[in-house]
Amino acid sequence: MDFIRTFQDLLYGLAVAASPQNLLVAVIGLLLGTAIGVLPGLGGTNGVALLLPLTFHLSPTAAIILLSCVYWGAIFGGAITSILFRIPGEPWSVATMFDGYPLARRGKPGVALTAAFVASFIGALISIVLFTFFAPPLAEMALKFGPPENFAVLLLAFASIAGLEGGDPVKALTMTFLGLLLATVGFDIVSGTPRMTFGLVALQSGVSFVVIAIGLFGIGEILLTVEEKLRLDGLKARLSFREVWETCRMFRNYIGTLIRSALLGFWIGILPGTGATPASFMGYGMARQFSPRGSRFGTGEVEGIVAPNTAAHAAGIGSLLPMITLGIPGSPTAAVMLAGLFIWGLNPGPLLFQENREFVWGLVGSMYLANVLGVLMVLTMVPLFAAIVRIPFAILAPLIVILCSVGAYAVNNQVLDLWIMLGSGLAGYLFKKLGYPLAPLVVALVLGDMTEQAFRQSLIMGQGSPAIFFTRPIAAFFVVTALAIFLFPFARSALRRARGGAVAAEAPGTAGS
Amino acid sequence: MRKAGLTFAVAMVLAGVVLLREATRLPTGWTASGPGPGFFPFWLAAGFTVSAFAVLLREWTANQGKGERFLPEGAGKRIAVVFLPMAAVVGLLHYLGVYMGGLLYLLGYSRLVGRHSWPTVLAVSVGVPLTLFFVFERWFLMPMPKGIVLEWLLYGR
Numbered sequence: 001m002d003f004i005r006t007f008q009d010l011l012y013g014l015a016v017a018a019s020p021q022n023l024l025v026a027v028i029g030l031l032l033g034t035a036i037g038v039l040p041g042l043g044g045t046n047g048v049a050l051l052l053p054l055t056f057h058l059s060p061t062a063a064i065i066l067l068s069c070v071y072w073g074a075i076f077g078g079a080i081t082s083i084l085f086r087i088p089g090e091p092w093s094v095a096t097m098f099d100g101y102p103l104a105r106r107g108k109p110g111v112a113l114t115a116a117f118v119a120s121f122i123g124a125l126i127s128i129v130l131f132t133f134f135a136p137p138l139a140e141m142a143l144k145f146g147p148p149e150n151f152a153v154l155l156l157a158f159a160s161i162a163g164l165e166g167g168d169p170v171k172a173l174t175m176t177f178l179g180l181l182l183a184t185v186g187f188d189i190v191s192g193t194p195r196m197t198f199g200l201v202a203l204q205s206g207v208s209f210v211v212i213a214i215g216l217f218g219i220g221e222i223l224l225t226v227e228e229k230l231r232l233d234g235l236k237a238r239l240s241f242r243e244v245w246e247t248c249r250m251f252r253n254y255i256g257t258l259i260r261s262a263l264l265g266f267w268i269g270i271l272p273g274t275g276a277t278p279a280s281f282m283g284y285g286m287a288r289q290f291s292p293r294g295s296r297f298g299t300g301e302v303e304g305i306v307a308p309n310t311a312a313h314a315a316g317i318g319s320l321l322p323m324i325t326l327g328i329p330g331s332p333t334a335a336v337m338l339a340g341l342f343i344w345g346l347n348p349g350p351l352l353f354q355e356n357r358e359f360v361w362g363l364v365g366s367m368y369l370a371n372v373l374g375v376l377m378v379l380t381m382v383p384l385f386a387a388i389v390r391i392p393f394a395i396l397a398p399l400i401v402i403l404c405s406v407g408a409y410a411v412n413n414q415v416l417d418l419w420i421m422l423g424s425g426l427a428g429y430l431f432k433k434l435g436y437p438l439a440p441l442v443v444a445l446v447l448g449d450m451t452e453q454a455f456r457q458s459l460i461m462g463q464g465s466p467a468i469f470f471t472r473p474i475a476a477f478f479v480v481t482a483l484a485i486f487l488f489p490f491a492r493s494a495l496r497r498a499r500g501g502a503v504a505a506e507a508p509g510t511a512g513s
Numbered sequence: 514m515r516k517a518g519l520t521f522a523v524a525m526v527l528a529g530v531v532l533l534r535e536a537t538r539l540p541t542g543w544t545a546s547g548p549g550p551g552f553f554p555f556w557l558a559a560g561f562t563v564s565a566f567a568v569l570l571r572e573w574t575a576n577q578g579k580g581e582r583f584l585p586e587g588a589g590k591r592i593a594v595v596f597l598p599m600a601a602v603v604g605l606l607h608y609l610g611v612y613m614g615g616l617l618y619l620l621g622y623s624r625l626v627g628r629h630s631w632p633t634v635l636a637v638s639v640g641v642p643l644t645l646f647f648v649f650e651r652w653f654l655m656p657m658p659k660g661i662v663l664e665w666l667l668y669g670r
Binding site for chain 1: 517518521525532535536539543544546547548549550551552553554557558560561564565567568571583584585588591592594595596599600602603606611615618619622623626627628629633637641642645648649653654655656657658
């Protein structure tokens with residue numbers, strides 16, 4: 001590996017990206033992307049797809065810079081509504097809500113926003129450096145990760161989220177099952193038969209995760225707030241740039257989490273078909289296990305905002321790597337960009353590095369520049385965004401409802417989704433009141449399809465025997481870790497009961513399923 | 514509170530049984546192409562039903578929250594005031610569309626519940642749908658349901 005050569009290429013790429021035209025394109029892309037990120041229901045994948053026709057008039061380099069900047073912008077922007085209103089602007093910002101929203105409620109929306117943005121930026125930066133220097137060997141390694149390994153990693157994600165909100169582990173398990181079941185609704189990918197639709201044609205395309213999340217969190221939160229007492233005043237939040245600076249300084253304490261999340265995110269990003277959403281959940285789950293502050297996660301801990309955002313943005317960058325080097329998209333958004341590559345007349349693959357030096361290194365260079373630009377842009381706007389929570393509740397509540405509805409409709413353009421949203425809103429309210437955690441449900445719903453696919457492929461590989469998860473060392477390691485994490489809360493509550501002694505014996509035997 | 518928890522747990526178990534029945538309509542065993550389409554749903558539904566039943570048992574034995582109210586004083590009315598108009602707007606979407614519906618919802622809630630002054634109420638309830646209109650219809654070219662009134666005003670049909 002000749003680093004000097006790579007370094008020269010990188011300098012060349014930076015020069016390409018810094019040309020006035022490409023810089024302008026980057027800024028436009030970032031602004032559009034942030035707007036797309038803020039609007040729920042209008043995702044990064046949609047945004048990139050919508051802008052694809054526009055790129056036909058640009059050079060391939062400017063085109064990929066535009067599209068990738070929309071993606072970065074959307075990753076930055078998605079955090080905003082999650083933190084302020086508990087409406088996920090993007091699927092990957094659901095994990096940001098877990099700690100971002102409680103922190104904003106405590107009157108620190110500025111801290112939460114800054115933490116999210118800076119974490120995204122650092123995740124991106126670590127990821128780009130890896131991208132620059134280790135692209136080809138990493139891409140090959142990722143291809144060795146088979147379905148059993150993927151399933152094992154997903155299992156780990158479920159296990160770490162299940163215990164998230166403390167509470168009753170059996171309820172968390174129930175919600176995980178419910179989420180996975182909801183994910184099976186619609187056409188089966190393998191056989192093409194509609195499943196779990198109860199004969200309804202409208203359900204054949206499946207239930208959208210975004211619609212359910214908007215209902216559960218956005219609408220559900222409004223109902224909870226209203227129930228308590230109508231608060232007619234906005235939150236009193238301290239808004240200043242000093243807060244932004246102070247939050248940046250806090251990052252010294254999170255170096256471990258930053259590096260772990262970035263590496264994990266980058267790796268998840270490279271794996272085909274995954275992307276920023278699973279990475280964000282896994283980053284959150286992992287930080288919760290390893291951080292000394294892990295037990296405070298879910299209550300508005302800054303590190304709980306840092307972990308998922310670092311991983312999400314690192315995965316966003318990572319997902320472009322196999323697209324460029326192998327022609328295999330690492331995420332749905334990268335798949336849309338891959339379509340662009342073909343339209344612009346480029347052939348992705350190892351040869352691209354030699355034949356289209358300007359394109360590849362221009363893209364790499366623009367990743368550095370665009371992420372620096374992007375974080376500066378969103379950071380200067382933090383006080384402005386944070387000021388939104390000062391709007392009186394009687395105006396904010398209907399506003400949120402309208403944003404939710406528009407977002408839910410935009411996902412699939414069907415009215416049924418609005419009813420699903422309202423239903424999920426009521427369900428979310430009841431779940432929350434009765435102590436059923438929402439996070440496992442949402443995570444399972446997001447990762448369900450991927451999990452089932454990995455599981456079925458693994459079983460086919462193992463000719464029907466689940467032993468395949470234990471005979472492959474990497475898979476076995478993750479499965480065993482996942483089971484240990486999962487059983488821990490049961491063991492703890494059993495121990496507590498044994499010490500307390502008073503409560504009658506009951507069946508904790510559901511863990512093996 | 515205890516009653517609500519128990520009722521909800523029973524509902525979850527029943528839902529599990531319904532889901533289990535729906536899952537068994539598909540092949541749940543091993544097929545020519547590996548595990549059948551019903552395999553995953555079946556075992557998930559089974560797991561869901563069992564764990565929902567475990568929740569029910571725990572709620573029953575824990576015997577917590579007896580005599581507590583499920584809803585605080587007057588909360589039912591406050592929730593209805595938010596939720597029912599929301600459902601009404603969705604129900605009338607064909608006639609009102611997203612923008613007119615949004616305008617009415619904002620207007621009604623901020624004036625009747627928030628008791629804000631008319632200038633504020635009007636500025637917000639006209640401004641927000643108008644902004645959204647430009648963002649979605651013009652900028653991102655994503656048509657939202659506009660309802661027959663707005664369709665007629667805009668395009669004369």
